[in-house]
Amino acid sequence: MIPYNTAVVLLGCALLGVAAGTVGTFALLRGRALVADAVGHAALPGVAVAALIVALVGGDPRALPPLLAGAAVAGLLGVLAVQALTRTTRIREDAAIAIVLSSFYALGAALLSWLQTLPGAAQAGLSKFILGQAAAMRAEDAMIAAGVAAVSLALVLAAFQRLRAVAFDADFARVMGLRTDRSDLLLLGLIVLVCVSGLQAVGLILVVALLVLPAATARLVTHRLPRMLAIAATAGGIAGATGAWLSALRPEVPTGAAVVLVAACFFTLALLLAPERGLLARLAMLTRRRLSADTEHFLRAAWEAQEAAGAGPGTAGDRWAPLGAVAGARGWSRGKAWRLAWWLGLRGLLARAEGHVHLTPRGATAARRAVRAHRAVEHHLLAAGATDIASADRLADLVEHGLPPEMAARLLPEPSALPASPHALGRRTR
Amino acid sequence: MTLSDFLMLDLPPLLAAIMAGTTCGLLGSFLVLRRESLIGDALSHAVLPGIVLGFAVTGLRAGLPMLVGAMLAGLAAVALIAVVQKVARLDSGAAIGAVFTTFFAIGLVLLEVTGARAVDLDLDCVLFGQLETLVWTEGRSAAALLDPQALSALPRQLGLMAGVALAVGVTVALIWRPLKLICFDPAYAQALGIPGRRIEIGLALMVAAAAVAAFEAVGSILVVAMLVCPAAALRLMTDRYNTQVLGGAALGAALGAVGYALAGPVPAVLGIDLALNAAGVIGTLGGLMVAGAALFGGLRPRRPARLPAGSAPAAG
Numbered sequence: 001m002i003p004y005n006t007a008v009v010l011l012g013c014a015l016l017g018v019a020a021g022t023v024g025t026f027a028l029l030r031g032r033a034l035v036a037d038a039v040g041h042a043a044l045p046g047v048a049v050a051a052l053i054v055a056l057v058g059g060d061p062r063a064l065p066p067l068l069a070g071a072a073v074a075g076l077l078g079v080l081a082v083q084a085l086t087r088t089t090r091i092r093e094d095a096a097i098a099i100v101l102s103s104f105y106a107l108g109a110a111l112l113s114w115l116q117t118l119p120g121a122a123q124a125g126l127s128k129f130i131l132g133q134a135a136a137m138r139a140e141d142a143m144i145a146a147g148v149a150a151v152s153l154a155l156v157l158a159a160f161q162r163l164r165a166v167a168f169d170a171d172f173a174r175v176m177g178l179r180t181d182r183s184d185l186l187l188l189g190l191i192v193l194v195c196v197s198g199l200q201a202v203g204l205i206l207v208v209a210l211l212v213l214p215a216a217t218a219r220l221v222t223h224r225l226p227r228m229l230a231i232a233a234t235a236g237g238i239a240g241a242t243g244a245w246l247s248a249l250r251p252e253v254p255t256g257a258a259v260v261l262v263a264a265c266f267f268t269l270a271l272l273l274a275p276e277r278g279l280l281a282r283l284a285m286l287t288r289r290r291l292s293a294d295t296e297h298f299l300r301a302a303w304e305a306q307e308a309a310g311a312g313p314g315t316a317g318d319r320w321a322p323l324g325a326v327a328g329a330r331g332w333s334r335g336k337a338w339r340l341a342w343w344l345g346l347r348g349l350l351a352r353a354e355g356h357v358h359l360t361p362r363g364a365t366a367a368r369r370a371v372r373a374h375r376a377v378e379h380h381l382l383a384a385g386a387t388d389i390a391s392a393d394r395l396a397d398l399v400e401h402g403l404p405p406e407m408a409a410r411l412l413p414e415p416s417a418l419p420a421s422p423h424a425l426g427r428r429t430r
Numbered sequence: 431m432t433l434s435d436f437l438m439l440d441l442p443p444l445l446a447a448i449m450a451g452t453t454c455g456l457l458g459s460f461l462v463l464r465r466e467s468l469i470g471d472a473l474s475h476a477v478l479p480g481i482v483l484g485f486a487v488t489g490l491r492a493g494l495p496m497l498v499g500a501m502l503a504g505l506a507a508v509a510l511i512a513v514v515q516k517v518a519r520l521d522s523g524a525a526i527g528a529v530f531t532t533f534f535a536i537g538l539v540l541l542e543v544t545g546a547r548a549v550d551l552d553l554d555c556v557l558f559g560q561l562e563t564l565v566w567t568e569g570r571s572a573a574a575l576l577d578p579q580a581l582s583a584l585p586r587q588l589g590l591m592a593g594v595a596l597a598v599g600v601t602v603a604l605i606w607r608p609l610k611l612i613c614f615d616p617a618y619a620q621a622l623g624i625p626g627r628r629i630e631i632g633l634a635l636m637v638a639a640a641a642v643a644a645f646e647a648v649g650s651i652l653v654v655a656m657l658v659c660p661a662a663a664l665r666l667m668t669d670r671y672n673t674q675v676l677g678g679a680a681l682g683a684a685l686g687a688v689g690y691a692l693a694g695p696v697p698a699v700l701g702i703d704l705a706l707n708a709a710g711v712i713g714t715l716g717g718l719m720v721a722g723a724a725l726f727g728g729l730r731p732r733r734p735a736r737l738p739a740g741s742a743p744a745a746g
Contacts, residue, residue, distance in 0.1 A: 034468060034523040041651075081721075088666060088724050094523070095467040095662050099720050102471075102655035106713020109558045109652070110693075113707035130557055131538065205475075205651070209531030216528050220518050252542050260535035267528060271517060279517055 005139045006248055010241050012142030012149075013134055013201050013259070017210065017240025019149035020198060021232035022156050023190045024211030025218060025225075029167035030187060033215070034097055037208040038082055039075040039195045041101035044108025044204055046074025047129050048115060055118075062125055064141045068148070068196050071129075071204075075192040078104050132203030132256035134244040141200060148197035152190050159186055164225060201244060203256035210236060213263035220270040220277050239263035291343075293401045298340045299349065299367035300374055301329040302357055308425040318364075320356040329425070368418065369408075373400040375419050376412035382422060389423045437569030440695055442585050443561040447686030447712065449591040450644035451656055453598050455682020457637050458661035459675045463613040467658045468523060469508070472530035473634065474641040474653040476507035478537025478556060481642060486544035497590065497642050504638025505631070507533050534650075559649030559709030561690060564588070594643040598636050602675075605629060610671055648709035656682055659716030666720070666727040681719075689715045 002010070027033050050070025054063065078100050085096035112126060128136060137145075156163065165173040166183040174180045191211065198207040218231035243259025272279050305321040327337035341357050344350050349363035359367055377396035378389075386392045412419070461470045480503025484495035507529055515525040541553065554560065564587060568580035575581070602609065611619035612626055620626050637657070644653045660681035664674050689712030697704040 028520070028524050031521050031523065033521075034527050037471070037527060085662075085720070085724060090666050091462075091662050091720075091724075092465050092467075094465055095462050095658055095665075098467040098471045098654050098658040099662055099717060102652060103659065103713050103717020103720070106652050106655055106710045106717065108710070109649075110706045110710030110714055113558070113710060114704070117703075117705065127557075131553075206531050206535060208527050209535070212524055212527040212531070216514075216518060216520055216524055219520065254538050254542075257535040257538040260531050261539065264528075264532040264535065267532075271514065277518065282517070 008139040009134055009137045009142045009201075009248070010244050012137070012146040013240035013244035013255075014237045015146045015153075015240075016149045016194075016198050016201060017214070017236035017238070017259075018233040019153045019156075019236075020194050020207075020210040020240075021214035021218070021234070021236025022229055023152055023187075023194045024215035024236070025229050025232045026156070026163045026167050026187055027191055027211055028215040028219060030170075030184070032184075032187065032191070033212045034094075034208065035079060035082065035188065036191050036195055036211045038078050038097045038101040038104075039192050040199075040204040040207040041108075042078025042081075042104035043071035043075050043196065043199060044105050044130070045111055046070035046072070046077075046108075047126055047199070048108050048111035049074075051126055052111075052115060064144050064200070067126075067129075068144065068199065071199055072192055072196045074104065075195055076189075079188050079192065128203075129199050130203050130205060131254035132199070132201050132206065132259075133251075134201045134247050134255040135251045137200055145197045145200060148193055152193040152197070155186070155190060155193075159183070163187060167225075201240070201255055202259050203254065206256035206260045209260040209263060210240070213260070213267050214239065217263075217267045217270045220267075220274040235263065235266045239266065289401075294340055295344060295349075296366075296370040296373075296401060297330055297397070298326060298337070298344060299359070299363060300370040301326040302350065302359055303364075303367040303371050304421065304425045305329060307421070318358075320353070320358050323352075323355050323357055326357065369405065370400070372412065372418060373403045373408045375421060376408045377403065378422055379419060380411045393423055433572060434570050437571070437574065438566050440690075441569060442564040442566045442588060443708065444687060444690050445588055446561060446564055446585075446591060447648075447690040447708065448683045449588075449595045449686075450640075450648060450653075451660070451682035451684070451686030451712075452679045453591070453595045453640045453682075454644055454653060454656035455660040455685070456598060456602060456675065456679035457633070457640055458657040458659075458682070459664070459678040460609060460613060460633055461637070461657060462661040462665055463674070467662075468526050469511075469634065470637055470641075470657040471654045472507060472511065472526045473504045473637045474650055474657070475530040475537075476533035477501075477503050477638050477641050477645070478534055478650055479503050479540055480537075480638075481645065482537050482540040482544060486540070497594070497639060500642040500645075501635055501638045503533065504634060504641070508631070508634045556645075556650045558707050559645075559652055561648070561708040562694070591643040594639045598640060601632065601636060605632070609633075613671075648712060652709045652713045655713035655716040656685070659713075659720050660685055663716075663719045663723040663727075666723040685712060685716055685719065689713075 024033070024036075027036065047067050047070050050066045053070075054060070054066050059066070081100045081104075082093065082096045085091045085099060086093050091099070115126070125136075162178065162183045163186070165176075165178055166180050166187070170180050173183075194211065195204075195207050198210055202210055214232040214236035215228075217235050218228040221231055222228050239259050239262040242262045243255055246258040246262075247253055247255035270278065273281075275281055302321045305325040306319045308325075309319065309321070323337055323341060324334065326341075327334050330337070341350065341352055344363065345352050348360060349366060350360055351358045374396050377400050378392050381392040381395060382389070386395075458470065461467050477500035480499035480501070481496050483503075484497070484499025487499075488495040511522070511525050511529045514520060514528055515522055518525070520528070541556075564585045566584050568574055568577075568583035608619065608624045608629055611622070611624060612629055616626055640657075641650070641653045644656055648656060661674070661678045664677050664681060668674055668677065690708045692715070693706045693708035693711040
């Protein structure tokens, strides 16, 4: 049985992750992801000043609401500072973000060192805002954070259409009469809210990751906004809860680091395994394309080797072609030619014997199609004014593979005899 | 304050702040001009796992292993950012944010797992920098400045910083012209056959090295202030490349010196009981410097030239 306190903290962190994933998606699509970095770091002096003021008026310096309010004010100031610096036009947004996050954070560091010299416990526990410590969170703190997260989530849902319009085509939205500046302001406000609610659990340095990583994960997996929001919210929620749980088990590991690493695992998985954009999917597609190009080249070379041996254009297909001639025509090593021949043999496109290959009927059909596509492109290029036969040959090698049969038929109307190759067949001269 | 106090307690941190400021200020201009300030931010965070691993493997602080580890981590981070940006088709900001936070989180966990934190590599050092802990126990009198034996007792971090500063200075001098071209017109530089990719990697390596060297002085995070603030302030004040780059180094050095002085020694001399975190003061000053330059800097925002009243706008 999980203790009540832990359960509340876990739920709070999960809700925080959901809100961060949702707001982060819009921030990512709008190209504002790293503003959260500036907001997070800028919160430090706000927290320090708020603690100082609370201590001066004699309140409980560990009460969360005034600290979070201070963080929100400082975060807003940070965002405004970024915008003011960008308005000079000489400092780009990236430099402005770097300046604001580092100098605000520096101010916070100086203030903290000053607070430490003061009597009283104003600074007590402030440093836990830097790296986050969900294990030390009380249930009421978690409820406050969860409340802020819930408010930002509700705001996103209320302003969904507006945010969507700005995220995809801000210029178009402006032309259609939408006040995009207001939507941007709303988005910045949401970023500040989420950052502030994440301060205690994740910490101000790493809170940006909670906005960026789930959203980037979702971006890899899908193109559709509703699905992207759902995935980002789920990934964020799981990362938040798991991170808080890990930190409850091992209190010495900062919660922020645990949350970020869980989110980073999701991102890495998506980077590798995403169905279309993932590295493995791309690698598979690249290999498949390369193999099919090699197959067509092999079949054509086998066909042309027979033509060169005297079968004449259009009639080749029932002789044995030496593997060496195929390899020589393509400029391949013997090993590569042998491996391809083995693979095509498996696919039933050719038979192999004593270093020779023989096209099967299916192989001959495929080879004829490949030869036809190649020569169609070659003749087309030559007719279109290409003067150099060798380069027409090479260009045809590159473009012939994507050529659908209808296209080849337009270049070279069917039925017709296979035209002769415009260049001598056999060993490559490149 | 006596001379021996100054030599023992103030000279090493002052030197460290100045050297870190010079190195970072020099490199910062290239980052700002190339619009890669956030790469500086990313590298300063991303070197943490390299530093921790270098330390964990050898048990030495501020040695060559830490430098090598940090440079490897920096290189890995830059490569990963490029991959993420290309594969996930994210904008560079998001790719940077995804990669450096992960590296920093890994560094934090390593800090706990390897037990490095318990020994010597303090988390406070990462977060705030620990200029104040640099002391020169042998600096009892002015004569010690010429005594090789006493000089060898200077904190070894200073040696690392001096080495990095020298290496960065020499490298920048050697590739001065290609660097300039790459800052202003990468396409033209490429047409001239300048190996842009290699220079970019070299720049990233130098920033990583500077981040490690300054890590001791201002901590992992405030390195960003030293990298970007002097360069950005000058960017607001000058359009001349030489002023920008060399001035950045000078301004960085001044920032380090003045910041350190304001944090402790000056209030002490004035009799005020105030000791602030030196790195924090340096970073705050950096921000104020940029704000001052933005408000009072000589150069106004560039606007398109106004056409004289009544003349028709040019076609196209």
